[in-house]
Amino acid sequence: MTVPLIQPTAHGLYCAAGDFYIDPWRGVPRAVITHAHADHARSGSQCYWAARPGVGLLRHRLGRRARIEALAYGEPQAFGPVTVSLHPAGHVLGSAQVRVEYQGEVWVASGDYKRDFDPTCAAFEPVRCNTFITEATFALPVYRWPSAHAVAEAIDQWWRENAAAGRTSVLFSYALGKAQRLMAALAHDRPGAIYLHGAVAPLTALYRDAGIALPPAARVSDAPRAEDFRQSLIIAPPSAAGSTWMRRFRKPVTGFASGWMQIRGNRRRRGHDRGFVVSDHVDWPGLLQSITDSGASEVLTTHGKADELVRYLTEQGLRARPLATLYGDADDLSEDG
Numbered sequence: 001m002t003v004p005l006i007q008p009t010a011h012g013l014y015c016a017a018g019d020f021y022i023d024p025w026r027g028v029p030r031a032v033i034t035h036a037h038a039d040h041a042r043s044g045s046q047c048y049w050a051a052r053p054g055v056g057l058l059r060h061r062l063g064r065r066a067r068i069e070a071l072a073y074g075e076p077q078a079f080g081p082v083t084v085s086l087h088p089a090g091h092v093l094g095s096a097q098v099r100v101e102y103q104g105e106v107w108v109a110s111g112d113y114k115r116d117f118d119p120t121c122a123a124f125e126p127v128r129c130n131t132f133i134t135e136a137t138f139a140l141p142v143y144r145w146p147s148a149h150a151v152a153e154a155i156d157q158w159w160r161e162n163a164a165a166g167r168t169s170v171l172f173s174y175a176l177g178k179a180q181r182l183m184a185a186l187a188h189d190r191p192g193a194i195y196l197h198g199a200v201a202p203l204t205a206l207y208r209d210a211g212i213a214l215p216p217a218a219r220v221s222d223a224p225r226a227e228d229f230r231q232s233l234i235i236a237p238p239s240a241a242g243s244t245w246m247r248r249f250r251k252p253v254t255g256f257a258s259g260w261m262q263i264r265g266n267r268r269r270r271g272h273d274r275g276f277v278v279s280d281h282v283d284w285p286g287l288l289q290s291i292t293d294s295g296a297s298e299v300l301t302t303h304g305k306a307d308e309l310v311r312y313l314t315e316q317g318l319r320a321r322p323l324a325t326l327y328g329d330a331d332d333l334s335e336d337g
């Protein structure tokens with residue numbers, strides 16, 4: 001049997017023909033990075049390749065001294081006899097699918113991706129391939145995202161109602177990508193100011209630096225002394241929920257924006273007043289569409305419901321198998337979802 005073009009190793013997904021890794025979880029000589037989330041972009045490698053719009057975020061994650069080579073979307077990069085190019089994944093700013101071509105065979109490692117509208121990053125671009133490596137974070141038929149427009153309206157209305165009652169709206173969301181996407185979707189006519197938790201503010205600044213239009217928002221810690229936040233919307237990471245940081249808001253109303261909010265039980269478990277179904281991962285229909293669009297004859301699955309997806313695809317007559325990786329833990333609701 002010939003060696004697969006990309007295979008899991010102790011250091012991460014490895015392409016032996018081109019001698020590089022994709023999103024390695026240990027330090028390696030050459031790392032091609034799909035996006036700047038912590039489980040995909042780890043420090044310790046000698047050189048990184050990433051899509052240009054995400055380089056600022058990646059540098060924030062990896063530090064000033066990391067060697068990062070920026071690639072335009074679609075720009076070919078040779079690794080020996082292998083040609084690599086990056087294509088928009090629609091997940092977060094600068095997220096990319098990695099297209100790997102060797103002797104006429106094409107593999108695509110899609111990283112994390114979604115098909116829904118998101119004004120803060122380039123839209124997912126279907127790429128034809130023989131083998132498609134897909135995430136399976138939400139690979140169950142129950143996961144079908146409502147329209148981004150409907151969710152944005154629901155958040156606007158929630159904020160207006162809370163502001164009218166003189167109560168602070170605290171919206172918890174993943175700090176990289178989700179927070180900025182939520183900000184971009186807010187109505188222009190707002191009941192009060194937007195403030196950001198200290199973990200969200202620097203990432204938001206990097207989005208602005210990359211030319212993404214976002215409404216004005218200051219750090220909570222930079223608010224004027226007279227600010228009582230009663231008309232404000234605060235955007236904070238899930239880890240801030242229940243922390244002492246929350247004590248500065250009197251009687252806040254809390255909301256949580258995540259794909260996990262599609263499941264009623266999760267809403268109760270998190271103890272938030274409101275759940276909004278917003279995910280930067282592909283939902284079930286989008287996942288099946290993407291597999292069809294890829295034209296792949298073989299599908300390899302990672303993240304979350306990898307085994308369930310393999311079972312479904314196999315029943316449909318596709319060749320599929322799970323790929324062991326160390327990406328995102330779907331059971332941790334505080335994680336990227």
Ligand SMILES: [Zn+2]
Pocket residue numbers: 035037040091112336
């Ligand atoms: Zn991600």
Ligand SMILES: [Zn+2]
Pocket residue numbers: 037039040111112303327328
């Ligand atoms: Zn991931």
